[in-house]
Amino acid sequence: MTLNIGIKILSSVSIIILTFSSIGNKRSEEKSESFYHKKYDTLSEIELAKMFDEERKYFDSSCTEETKKAYEDIKRNKLVFFHYFGMVESFKGNAEMNSLLKNYKIEVDSALYYCTIPSSLQNCYARIMRKEIDRKFGPKFIDSLRQISEIQYVKNNPDKIYRFEECDMVSRYPGDKDYNDFFVNSKRDFWKKTEYPIDYEFRKEQDLYSYISADFILYKNGKIDDIKTYLSFQNKKNYKFASYFINQLKNFIKNTHWIPAKSSGIPVNSEMKITIHFK
Structure with missing residues (x-):
């Protein structure tokens, strides 16, 4: 017993x-x-x-x-x-x-x-x-x-959508050599294609960081779907640019040639998340 x-x-x-x-x-x-x-x-x-x-x-x-x-x-x-x-x-x-x-x-x-x-x-x-x-x-x-x-x-389970952490530690961002490269290179490339509006008010040294993030599904055929965005500005005046930054992030996700995730070496559908911090 x-x-x-x-x-x-x-x-x-x-x-x-x-x-x-x-x-x-x-x-x-x-x-x-x-x-x-x-x-x-x-x-x-x-x-x-x-x-x-x-x-x-x-x-x-x-x-x-x-x-x-x-x-x-x-x-x-x-x-x-x-x-x-x-x-x-x-x-x-x-x-x-x-x-x-x-x-x-x-x-x-x-x-x-x-x-x-x-x-x-x-x-x-x-x-x-x-x-x-x-x-x-x-x-x-x-x-x-x-x-x-x-x-x-x-x-x-060929149709399962795997959580990000369930997948192999291989980057899903094109051109990366290492798993951790995604967190640096994706942000770098986003800002190459995105400019701050002229009257955007930048973060002061003592302020917390503002950010925009997105969750989406990356299918094993490379297709992107179900993009959901979240945005938070510490300076409330910058919310007038919310739609601009949301559209920029959505376009960035849609136009990136993502590499399908793998689990046990086999391509799978997976959840994805990207977070961009503002200056």
Whole structure:
């Protein structure tokens, strides 16, 4: 049986919640609620040290039980691969990955990873299972299946519009040699084609920056669609030039020969965003 144990430490400004997944542990049921709800400003250093020591003992005990259970399952030829969620790298093709693992008689489960719990004391069952999978099939086995599953996901979803960050880190702006070149070169080229109106009032040193931005869809055939613009001037007098700058940005987007985004090396439809700051 799997239990989710929540340890809450309350302070005057924030609540830190530590959630730990473990194999059933009766000790948690015996603890009073006061163990899980403490105010930092009401505890002495000795009391805090004692509380953290209790937490450490609990995590140690839970990890020991998970470790024992993992080795027992391995002896029964049971292998389980875990998808991690939380502060970890995410993947698109989990369903495709599950199908591939099934061919090797590897079961699938999921686990949460928390930066607030020592890594050596969380997901102990999952960690031992991964070591056994690597030992049995090789250290590159999971990575190779991941690559296949990510490619298969893209092929299975040909019409999906991917978020900007879901795509490969390759620039979609023509002539760029590096991913980060887009943020510099697109602005440079925009201002080559756009002049400030004569009575435009420029930013003073202490003022915040004004900007114009646009979201749009870049299809894998190079077509542009659904341009949405956003504009903000710190100096309200400059709003009389709003339509001028909006049209300039729309024309710039439409006339640029964008390079379609890729995911796992395959051209895909993607969301795009461009932001231009004013002087």
